Amino acid sequence: MTEKRIREILNGVAAGKTSASAAFDALKDLPFEDLGFAKIDSHRTMRRGVPEVVFGESKSVEQIAAIGARVVKSGTNLIITRLAADKARALKRKLSRVKYFPEARIATVIVEPAKPRGHGDIMVISAGTSDMPVAEEAAICAELFGNRVTRLYDVGVAGLHRLTANLESIKRASVLIVVAGMEGALPSVVAGLLDKPVVAVPTSVGYGTAFGGIAALLGMLNTCSSGVTVVNIDNGFGAALAATLINRVGVNHDE
Numbered sequence: 001m002t003e004k005r006i007r008e009i010l011n012g013v014a015a016g017k018t019s020a021s022a023a024f025d026a027l028k029d030l031p032f033e034d035l036g037f038a039k040i041d042s043h044r045t046m047r048r049g050v051p052e053v054v055f056g057e058s059k060s061v062e063q064i065a066a067i068g069a070r071v072v073k074s075g076t077n078l079i080i081t082r083l084a085a086d087k088a089r090a091l092k093r094k095l096s097r098v099k100y101f102p103e104a105r106i107a108t109v110i111v112e113p114a115k116p117r118g119h120g121d122i123m124v125i126s127a128g129t130s131d132m133p134v135a136e137e138a139a140i141c142a143e144l145f146g147n148r149v150t151r152l153y154d155v156g157v158a159g160l161h162r163l164t165a166n167l168e169s170i171k172r173a174s175v176l177i178v179v180a181g182m183e184g185a186l187p188s189v190v191a192g193l194l195d196k197p198v199v200a201v202p203t204s205v206g207y208g209t210a211f212g213g214i215a216a217l218l219g220m221l222n223t224c225s226s227g228v229t230v231v232n233i234d235n236g237f238g239a240a241l242a243a244t245l246i247n248r249v250g251v252n253h254d255e
Contacts, residue, residue: 004075004112049117050145050244051076053237056083056107065094068109072097078109079144081137081237104136104236114146118247120174121148122240125163125190127156127180130205135179137236138201138243142177145244157185170194175243179236181205184216191225197246200230201239 012018051071056064064080064087071078072095083091088100088107097109122142126135132153142149150173155162163170163186170176171194178187179201187200200223202216209215213233220230231238 049248050241051079053141054078054080056080056087056105061087061090061094064091068095068098072109072111075111077111077114077144078107079141080107081105081141083107101136101140103133104140105133106137106140108144110144114144116148117146117251118148118174118244119249119251120247121150121172122175122177122243122247123150123152123170123173124177125151125155125170125179125186126153127178127182127186128205129154131179131181131203134201134203134234134236135177138177138179138239139236141237141240142243145240147240147244147247155186156180156182157189160189163189167193171196175199175247177201177236177239177243179203179239180220181213181216182207182210184219187220187228187230188223188225191223191228197243198225198228199239199242199246200228201236202230202233204234 009018009023013020013023054064054067068078068080083100083105085102088098091107092098095109098107099110100107124135124139124142126132135151135153139149139151150169152166152170155166170190173196175197176190176194177199178190180186181203182205184202187198191198200220202213202220204213206213206215217230217233220228229242231242
């Protein structure tokens with residue numbers, strides 16, 4: 001349940017338009033709703049400014065549909081990550097208004113579009129085209145969390161001139177999410193050139209000794225460009241949330 005919806009209920013009681021009993025029924029499932037197989041955190045939007053995000057990879061379509069129906073009924077936007085295309089097709093038959101982003105493997109039901117907040121744009125940068133699924137997860141989640149997002153893809157260190165040719169647009173961003181596989185060098189380069197927060201995302205892209213993203217993760221953790229924030233392998237969602245919170249520091253909640 002969103003803060004806006006709770007205020008509407010309380011204002012209704014104050015104005016005599018809603019009974020105390022009806023208000024109690026609407027609010028009784030706070031701060032979470034127990035479905036037996038899942039406990040929906042309906043207060044997360046109020047606490048953190050973003051809704052609870054459903055990780056779809058290991059859940060059945062029936063579980064996702066049940067969770068989704070309750071989330072939407074509470075007036076909260078539904079965001080599902082790591083949802084395969086076949087599950088998305090099945091989910092659309094069970095839950096109306098589902099929109100699917102195949103490259104990012106994200107599904108949504110938007111009850112109320114998030115208003116843009118924050119100091120400026122979040123830019124998502126990817127080292128290679130193969131990193132785009134993770135980059136798109138980060139970009140779309142950041143947009144759904146109420147950020148203005150720009151994208152700059154396939155500018156890795158194998159051809160550094162592709163990055164430097166875009167420095168002016170990169171400098172205009174408030175926060176940078178930098179996504180890279182292989183040896184994971186790009187976040188170090190970006191952070192060394194700019195005075196902006198950098199959130200680094202290692203991907204599982206790479207040959208044998210990339211070890212499914214471990215080489216990129218260790219490279220980013222060991223960067224000599226100080227102050228880089230590193231999230232887990234392929235965790236575009238986590239990067240989007242970190243960048244969102246950074247972008248909102250000091251911003252009035254009502255802006």
